[in-house]
Amino acid sequence: MKNTIMSNNDTEKKDAYRPNTLxxxxxxxxxxxxxxxxxxxxxxxxxxxxxxxSLKDSTGLRSVPVEEPKLLPDFSVAAPYNQHVLGIGRxxxxxxxxxxxxxxxxxxxxxxxxxxxxxxxxxxAFDRSPNLGATSSPDILKALVNMLLVDCRAREVRIxxxxxxxxxxxxxxxxxxxxxxxxxxxxxxxxxxxxELLNTPGATLIEKWxxxxxxxxxxxxxxxxxxxxxxxxxxxxxxxxxxxxxxxGKRNTFHQNIHEIIADLSMLIKPTLTILDGTxxxxxxxxxxxxxxxxxKGEVVLAATDQVTADxxxxxxxxxxxxxxxxxxxxxxxxxxxKIHNTDRLREVI
Amino acid sequence: xxxxxxLIYPPPTPAKKFLRLTNIxxxxxxxxxxxxxxxxxxxxxxxxxxYHTSFLLEIDPLVAVSTALSTHSIYRYxxxxxxxIVLTFLFGRVxxxxxxxxxxxxxxxxxxxxxxxxxQIDDNRYNKKQSYKYIMVGAMLVLAAMGALQIGLMDPIVxxxxxxxxxxxxxWDMLVSGVETLLSMDLSQAKFxxxxxxxxxxxxxxxxxxxxxxxxxxxxxxxxxxxxxCPLGAFLGMLSRFAVxxxxxxxxxCTDCNLCLLRCEGASEPQAKLVExxxxxxxxxxxxxxxxxxxFAAHGLDKNQAQMEPDLSRRQWVLSGxxxxxxxxxxxxxxxxxxxxxxxxxxxxxxxxxESEFLERCIKCDQCINVCPTNVLQPASxxxxxxxxxxxxxMNFKIKHCxxxxxxxxxxxxxxxxxxxxxxxxxxxxxxxxxxxVVLGTAFINRSRCLPWANQIPxxxxxxxxxxxxxxxxxxxxxxxxxxxQIVTLNKPKIEPDLCIGCGICESECPVQDDPAxxxxxxxxxxxxxxxxxxxSRVPDEFRS
Numbered sequence: 017m018k019n020t021i022m023s024n025n026d027t028e029k030k031d032a033y034r035p036n037t038l039x040x041x042x043x044x045x046x047x048x049x050x051x052x053x054x055x056x057x058x059x060x061x062x063x064x065x066x067x068x069x070s071l072k073d074s075t076g077l078r079s080v081p082v083e084e085p086k087l088l089p090d091f092s093v094a095a096p097y098n099q100h101v102l103g104i105g106r107x108x109x110x111x112x113x114x115x116x117x118x119x120x121x122x123x124x125x126x127x128x129x130x131x132x133x134x135x136x137x138x139x140x141a142f143d144r145s146p147n148l149g150a151t152s153s154p155d156i157l158k159a160l161v162n163m164l165l166v167d168c169r170a171r172e173v174r175i176x177x178x179x180x181x182x183x184x185x186x187x188x189x190x191x192x193x194x195x196x197x198x199x200x201x202x203x204x205x206x207x208x209x210x211x212e213l214l215n216t217p218g219a220t221l222i223e224k225w226x227x228x229x230x231x232x233x234x235x236x237x238x239x240x241x242x243x244x245x246x247x248x249x250x251x252x253x254x255x256x257x258x259x260x261x262x263x264x265g266k267r268n269t270f271h272q273n274i275h276e277i278i279a280d281l282s283m284l285i286k287p288t289l290t291i292l293d294g295t296x297x298x299x300x301x302x303x304x305x306x307x308x309x310x311x312x313k314g315e316v317v318l319a320a321t322d323q324v325t326a327d328x329x330x331x332x333x334x335x336x337x338x339x340x341x342x343x344x345x346x347x348x349x350x351x352x353x354x355k356i357h358n359t360d361r362l363r364e365v366i
Numbered sequence: 367x368x369x370x371x372x373l374i375y376p377p378p379t380p381a382k383k384f385l386r387l388t389n390i391x392x393x394x395x396x397x398x399x400x401x402x403x404x405x406x407x408x409x410x411x412x413x414x415x416x417y418h419t420s421f422l423l424e425i426d427p428l429v430a431v432s433t434a435l436s437t438h439s440i441y442r443y444x445x446x447x448x449x450x451i452v453l454t455f456l457f458g459r460v461x462x463x464x465x466x467x468x469x470x471x472x473x474x475x476x477x478x479x480x481x482x483x484x485x486q487i488d489d490n491r492y493n494k495k496q497s498y499k500y501i502m503v504g505a506m507l508v509l510a511a512m513g514a515l516q517i518g519l520m521d522p523i524v525x526x527x528x529x530x531x532x533x534x535x536x537x538w539d540m541l542v543s544g545v546e547t548l549l550s551m552d553l554s555q556a557k558f559x560x561x562x563x564x565x566x567x568x569x570x571x572x573x574x575x576x577x578x579x580x581x582x583x584x585x586x587x588x589x590x591x592x593x594x595x596c597p598l599g600a601f602l603g604m605l606s607r608f609a610v611x612x613x614x615x616x617x618x619x620c621t622d623c624n625l626c627l628l629r630c631e632g633a634s635e636p637q638a639k640l641v642e643x644x645x646x647x648x649x650x651x652x653x654x655x656x657x658x659x660x661x662f663a664a665h666g667l668d669k670n671q672a673q674m675e676p677d678l679s680r681r682q683w684v685l686s687g688x689x690x691x692x693x694x695x696x697x698x699x700x701x702x703x704x705x706x707x708x709x710x711x712x713x714x715x716x717x718x719x720x721e722s723e724f725l726e727r728c729i730k731c732d733q734c735i736n737v738c739p740t741n742v743l744q745p746a747s748x749x750x751x752x753x754x755x756x757x758x759x760x761m762n763f764k765i766k767h768c769x770x771x772x773x774x775x776x777x778x779x780x781x782x783x784x785x786x787x788x789x790x791x792x793x794x795x796x797x798x799x800x801x802x803x804v805v806l807g808t809a810f811i812n813r814s815r816c817l818p819w820a821n822q823i824p825x826x827x828x829x830x831x832x833x834x835x836x837x838x839x840x841x842x843x844x845x846x847x848x849x850x851x852q853i854v855t856l857n858k859p860k861i862e863p864d865l866c867i868g869c870g871i872c873e874s875e876c877p878v879q880d881d882p883a884x885x886x887x888x889x890x891x892x893x894x895x896x897x898x899x900x901x902x903s904r905v906p907d908e909f910r911s
Contacts, residue, residue: 142833143771180831180875181769182739184412184561189771205561207554209543248841249826249857268827268877272817306835 085215085224090286091238092321093127101322101354102329102362107315110295111159116365117291117319118163127237127288127321130169134237134288136160136201138192139258140177142304146191149298149311152241154191156293156317160241161199176204176231177261204231211264218351219280221273226264227284237288240323244292244330246302246310250274251342252335253303254327255290255320256282256353279347282323282354290326292318294334322361324354329362387649387662391463395470398422402467406530410559411739411774418443420733420780422467422523425450427605428503428598429524429729432510432517433781436726441782451605458609459602462592463631463646468522468580469592473631476584483628489588490630492641496593497677500604501686503597508690513722514697514754518730520597525577528757531736532567532745533574540564567735568744568762593633593644600676603643607674612642613651614667619659626651626660636660640672702752705896710887712750713761713868715743716768716804717776717787720894727783730757734775734784740766742870743775759784761806763870763886764879768806770833770869806868808890808899809838809861816883818856822848826857828872828884838865839872839884863890864903 038046063070065078073079095101103120105113118124128134138152146154157175164170175196179186183205187193196203204210206228214227242258249271250257259281260267270277294316298305305311316334320326328345331337341356349356405419423429430447434440450461462469480486506517518524535558542556543564554560567573583590592599613636626636629651634644636651651660701707703721715734718724735743742765745757759775761768773792776784787804790796794803809828813819818826829839841857848854861884868886876882890899 143769145771180871181767182411182562182772184410185739185769185772188412205554206563207543207561208564209547248829249824266877266879268875271825271827271830272823272877274824301835301837303830304833304835304837306833310835 083213085213086227086229087215087217088232088285091236091288092286093237093288095122095126095321098361099321100361100363101358102318102320102325104329104362104364105317105319106364106366110153110155110317111162113295113315113317114156114159114163114291114319117317118289120363120365121289121319121321124163124289125168128164128168128170130171132164132168132170132236133172133174133234134164134170134239135174135176135231135235136164136239136241137258137262138175138177138241139243139253139261140179140183140186140190140192141181141261142179143181143185143189144305145189147296147308147311148305149243149245149296150303150305151186151190152192152243153293153295154195156291156295157192157201157241158195158199160239160291161196161201165200170237173199173201174204174231174235175201176206176228178206178210178228178264179261204228206264214284216280216284219283221270221277222263222280222284228262228264238285240285240287240290242290242292243296243298244294244334245298245305246300246335248302250278250344252327252331252337254330255292255323256327256344256348258290259284275342275344275347278344279351279353282344282348283351287323288321290318290320290323292320292326292330292334294318294330297334299335322354322358324348324356325358325362328356328358382653386653388653391649394464395467395473398465399467399470402526403530406527406535406736407558409733409737409774409778411737411772412561415737415774415777418778419737420527420731420778421446423527423729423731423733423780426521426523426598427451427454428517428521428601429781431601432507432515433727433729435507435510436513436515437723437782441727441780442786444780450602454602454605455608455610457611458606458642458645458647459599459632460647461602462596462599463648466522466592466598468526468596469589469631469646471526471581472584472589472591475581476588479585486588486629487624487627490627490633492633492635492644493593494677496633496644497682499593499595499597499600500676500678501682501689502595503600503604504683504686505690505693506597507601508687509693509697512691512694513726514694515726515729516693516697516754517597518728518757520595521729522591522596522598524729524731525580527736528730528732528745529573529577531732532570533577535559535736536565536567536570562739562741565741566765569747569757570745573745573757588633589631592631592646603676606643606645607676609642609674611647611662611664612667612672613640613645613647614661614663615640615671616659616661617668617671619657621657621659623656625654625656628654639670641677642672642674643676697752697754700752700754702750703754705894708888708897709750710889711760711762712746712755713763713807713870713886713888714891714893715759715761715775715784716792716806717773717779717784718893719783719785721897724758724783725751725754727781728755728758729781729783731780732757732759733778733780734759737774737778739772739774740769742766742768742874761870761886763873764882765874767871767874768869802892802903803867805866805890805892806870807886807888808863808868809866809870809872809884809886811859811861812881812883812885815878815881816859817878818858819883822846822854822856824854824856825877826859827875827877829857829859831871831875833869833871834865834867836865838862838867859884863900864905866890 060071103117105116144150210230211226212229242255245253247253297312300310409419424443424446427447430444539557580591631648632644632646634641743759744762746760776787791798817823832839870886872884873882
């Protein structure tokens with residue numbers, strides 16, 4: 017009730033005259049305080065830009081954010097001079113095909129060591145069922161992740177892609193999610209936070225470009241697992257074009273110079289391995305497909321350390337389009353990403 | 367009442383047991399609020415996706431009755447409203463006090479800002495203007511019976527879903543993303559929509575502002591929305607006159623202390639002649655009565671101490687009907703819903719029924735917009751369908767496209783505005799081959815903005831992403847010389863409308879982003895024969911996959 021009493025007193029005094037003269041002490045205190053505040057604010061506003069703590073901005077550019085681009089390491093594994101660069105596995109179950117292909121280049125244990133954190137990049141661009149050939153084979157993914165975790169004792173296997181359609185649905189309906197769960201891989205979906213600016217030295221169009229970086233933190237090995245598909249504009253979408261799915265930003269402008277961008281993609285990632293699926297090849301109406309009759313079934317899986325060689329071989333033998341290779345393969349070769357003609361360094365395992 | 371008795375606060379309370387009715391009510395409110403939030407969280411495509419999440423809308427009697435009036439049918443699970451109707455016949459507006467998440471949210475807000483006994487008691491006195499909400503719901507029901515469904519503009523459950531979809535869920539996700547970046551950890555399961563770019567919703571500002579207003583007004587006026595505006599509350603108030611149980615005051619025990627007003631949720635005058643249509647059966651007055659003068663009972667009731675029917679004169683009821691009857695031509699002559707003047711942007715989600723039927727069913731709850739995994743579904747502004755179609759779902763292909771193998775919007779629609787269809791029916795596969803795929807609209811090319819057509823620059827992203835087989839966007843090669851003397855081969859796109867299903871992926875991927883060079887308009891949509899484009903399909907049988 018103390019409050020009540022005080023408030024009663026206040027109301028009584030309300031109209032009475034009360035002297036309110038500033039004392040000397042108070043004047044000095046207040047004056048010093050005000051001077052200090054004005055000086056502080058004045059420093060922030062007026063001090064030259066290079067002075068510590070200054071907020072001055074004479075160009076208007078100071079508040080523009082500067083993003084320090086990330087760099088990716090080289091994920092490839094050095095091979096002896098005469099090592100085969102492309103293994104072609106033929107006949108057998110999916111797992112046998114994959115194992116034969118990998119045996120062609122010396123076996124997967126040559127490339128993945130115990131404790132590695134491996135990122136597998138399948139092509140999950142569209143919300144399509146696996147039999148339509150528009151996305152990577154979930155069976156191969158499952159066999160591959162099993163091999164990585166069991167045979168190679170990798171510490172962790174991550175699976176990541178930035179699809180064109182809704183990510184959760186693309187992973188679900190392409191069968192990739194199920195395959196990942198069953199084999200023990202972990203899926204990374206691209207949300208607003210997942211992208212960082214990436215520097216690709218030597219690239220012409222994507223030297224600095226938003227990249228699906230989050231799954232790459234602490235990764236030591238990268239494996240591309242691509243579908244082999246028809247593509248109207250660039251003729252074929254295979255191993256190199258698969259890396260397109262890691263880019264963010266306004267990637268729909270790339271089609272204005274498609275061969276150049278794919279050549280850039282060959283430099284974006286230096287993968288440990290590239291695996292191409294020859295069991296479901298989309299021969300026409302690509303890259304979306306939609307008709308199972310357009311899918312050529314076969315018993316072939318490729319595993320390569322040279323993605324240019326792999327793409328060239330797949331273009332000629334899987335898509336059956338002869339040796340009139342698409343321009344981007346020549347450009348990739350010119351950038352030093354691999355060799356188109358590598359016939360003496362490929363090995364078929366039947 | 368001679369002299370006002372002195373107020374004592376807090377009231378002298380005898381030891382109360384924990385499991386008393388008011389505490390059980392709070393548990394019920396928390397439970398149903400959790401169900402509400404959980405249903406929104408669960409409905410995301412990577413969680414249970416297709417699971418039916420509109421439970422609270424299906425037990426909403428106003429939705430069931432008004433759609434039954436407008437369509438002469440009761441869709442799918444809307445019969446669930448009987449649960450609430452029976453509860454109301456038994457206990458009065460128990461829905462408002464015990465179940466409604468909007469009511470719980472308001473009560474909680476008001477509790478946070480509670481301002482002392484005297485102000486609360488003043489605020490909780492009955493106000494004659496509370497009866498205006500009956501005029502509104504009467505007008506809405508007359509309107510529904512004539513064929514224009516507008517209850518969604520005010521229904522509290524609809525407001526909750528709509529506001530959580532377009533305003534609160536994205537706000538929460540934004541917050542979680544911020545925390546994720548700050549702590550660099552994965553909190554995706556705490557988000558309503560994980561694994562996608564942040565969702566955006568046209569009109570979320572207006573929806574958010576109005577909803578925020580409804581909630582924040584509780585600081586000054588306790589449960590203002592429930593008491594003065596809520597059409598569902600009014601509808602239940604009309605039913606509660608038949609309630610078996612009600613609050614009863616024992617006049618001989620009552621000392622007129624007015625403490626029953628201290629926390630009276632409905633402002634229903636428990637201290638005098640109870641206005642039963644305003645009572646939420648919240649049981650607070652039972653707690654607060656120091657003299658044990660109140661009881662919630664079914665027998666031995668004092669008839670003089672309660673007014674069972676809403677406090678509205680016959681003239682006001684007639685006025686309500688007139689307002690409804692006059693609103694009908696106002697809405698319908700507004701020309702937006704006609705088959706001549708429909709907007710090219712009025713593109714409805716797959717499974718939607720014909721537009722006039724759609725408007726008889728859609729309650730603008732925006733559940734379809736909430737489950738849409740691509741964010742293409744947006745609440746309509748006034749531009750697409752006028753005031754009648756405000757906040758109904760339309761597709762905005764500049765944001766994203768309609769995903770081919772997705773039927774989530776049709777799964778969750780509680781009223782059948784989007785009829786439940788399977789993916790096979792959407793794509794015209796299997797037994798639906800004869801009737802063909804659901805067509806949302808038709809793609810066109812604006813050659814003056816298309817890079818290959820207008821600027822000699824290769825592009826055709828549209829052709830690449832077109833999902834039909836064969837593709838509805840075909841290209842032909844043409845060599846051309848550009849201004850710099852370079853010979854370029856251009857793949858020039860053209861549309862085959864017979865094959866186009868209007869999914870809009872071409873528009874959303876077109877690099878001419880602000881006004882895409884390839885775009886979908888509503889004409890040719892398969893749900894309406896009056897809005898068709900082609901006389902017949904030119905596609906020979908062997909071309910169909």
